[in-house]
Amino acid sequence: MSSGNPNGPVVAIAGATGAVGEVLLGILEERSFPVGDLRPLASERSVGSSIEFRGKAYPVTLAEPAAFEGVDYVFFAATGSLSKELAPEAAKRGAVVIDKSSTWRMDPTVPLVVPEVNAAALGQHRGIVSCPNCTTIGFVMALEPIRRAAGLKRVVVTTLQAVSGAGRPGIDELEQQQEALRRGDDPEAVKFAAPIANNVVPLCEDFRDDGYSTEEVKLLHETRKILDMPDLDVTMTCTRVPVPVGHSATVLVETVEPLSVQAARTALADFPGVEVVDDPAHCRFPTPRDVAGRDEVLVGRIRKDLASDALWFWQVSDNLRKGAATNAAQIAEALLRG
Ligand SMILES: NC(=O)c1ccc[n+]([C@@H]2O[C@H](COP(=O)([O-])OP(=O)(O)OC[C@H]3O[C@@H](n4cnc5c(N)ncnc54)[C@H](OP(=O)(O)O)[C@@H]3O)[C@@H](O)[C@H]2O)c1
Incomplete structure (x- = not known):
């Protein structure tokens, strides 16, 4: 379900302050991914800080179920336990989750995708798509x-x-x-x-x-x-x-x-x-x-x-680009193309 944001998809990044999250923000800029609005999410430790995206500062807020209301795409780049707890919450609210943790990779109902190799698997997703390990x-x-x-x-x-x-x-x-x-x-x-x-x-x-x-x-x-x-x-x-x-x-x-x-x-x-x-x-x-x-x-x-x-x-x-953030961005681009 689309958020209907007139400026483009609403994108959340859970783990926006981490090593993969930071690289992902740069890659979304580089690849001109259409971001209508951005929600950088992290733990209590980072609430109050901000991240910069396309020249604008966005406050970092807590990763919690309510943060996914009205979101189109969520990149999870935090911990496996956070993905386990919150990815279903995001999917329930209509977002498509692209998860970098190992939590969902071997779930038979979740596609595990490297777009150059098995993009066709994306057609089977039910709200969560998993990104393989960086290796x-x-x-x-x-x-x-x-x-x-x-x-x-x-x-x-x-x-x-x-x-x-x-x-x-x-x-x-x-x-x-x-x-x-x-x-x-x-x-x-x-x-x-x-x-x-x-x-x-x-x-x-x-x-x-x-x-x-x-x-x-x-x-x-x-x-x-x-x-x-x-x-x-x-x-x-x-x-x-x-x-x-x-x-x-x-x-x-x-x-x-x-x-x-x-x-x-x-x-x-x-x-x-x-x-x-x-x-x-x-x-x-x-x-x-x-x-x-x-x-x-x-x-x-x-x-x-x-x-x-x-x-x-x-x-x-x-490992941070194709092994993580670039692969996740390519998945989002493929989903956006439909
Ligand atoms: N590094 C790689 O090469 C690589 C490659 C592929 C996949 N991955 C996977 O990508 C994910 C992120 O890895 P990373 O290397 O970026 O780790 P990292 O540098 O340690 O960053 C972890 C991020 O998760 C957030 N976080 C931790 N606990 C949280 C909680 N309870 N609630 C909300 N946010 C929380 C942190 O926020 P705070 O700043 O607030 O602590 C930070 O933004 C992991 O699942 C990892 O296995 C990593």
Whole structure:
């Protein structure tokens, strides 16, 4: 149901003061998303502050059910528990929810969407659309062109995830630990399971009883749901690295049909939102520094496995942009187009 606002859709952002919320505000400006009115929402901590959008200051108010009256689109970029509590309240009031948390991703009635890959799933939404995990988005953006060219049999992936994947607290922890090391003090680990400065931590989120992490299992199940391949053989290790922005992944993919390196390069380069940066002769490959601030998923190091017909590639994407805010904005644009 439309708010009927004559100036355009009324847009609320729950979590407007967070790492993803801030980037989302910039992306809605950049992409000229038609915002008739804006409601930045957050917790009690931020009530009284304001955010700027298109040169105008908007007061931050409390995320609560009444805040969604007359709203057309709500981006949830806060906590999973807030989405669980308030997304149905927003949908009940006629808004379409685009949720960045993990809460609704595996709900069979909620589409989990990367528009370049499975935009058609949007047709099934009942008021809530879910955005995949920041790692899953870059990963499926690189897998889908390979799938279309030669089919997928088995995928082995190791991710190297930036600290901003854990929001502002993650960014702050890296900076505080770097400062501690400069002073000659021991870095204190709070957000991550071990110090992240000058280190690599082979755990994102929490361990499960089977030895995998919750992040790894999200990557598995979300990939299968988006690609609509419930039995796809994916195995993964997710690690955290001391990089501010930009998730990387090294991927070994076994295809159904043989796929040459050149055919893989062409399939990837032709896919919307993917750019191939792969020139070993000139030491050209993509890094998180190259992708930070960009929406494209960059792929390089495409090569044949030395022991089999499988292909290796390296993929990077900006976890706050395509991994979160840009993907959410693209979903809203697709919904708006109808
Ligand atoms: N960071 C990424 O790369 C990334 C990528 C994909 C998905 N996500 C998901 O996106 C969501 C936001 O992540 P983030 O990285 O932006 O986190 P963040 O930087 O920690 O920001 C959290 C936001 O949520 C708000 N919030 C927290 N508790 C709240 C409550 N009880 N009521 C209302 N608002 C509340 C905060 O408001 P205050 O300022 O008032 O505390 C802040 O605006 C999470 O679900 C995360 O899993 C993040």
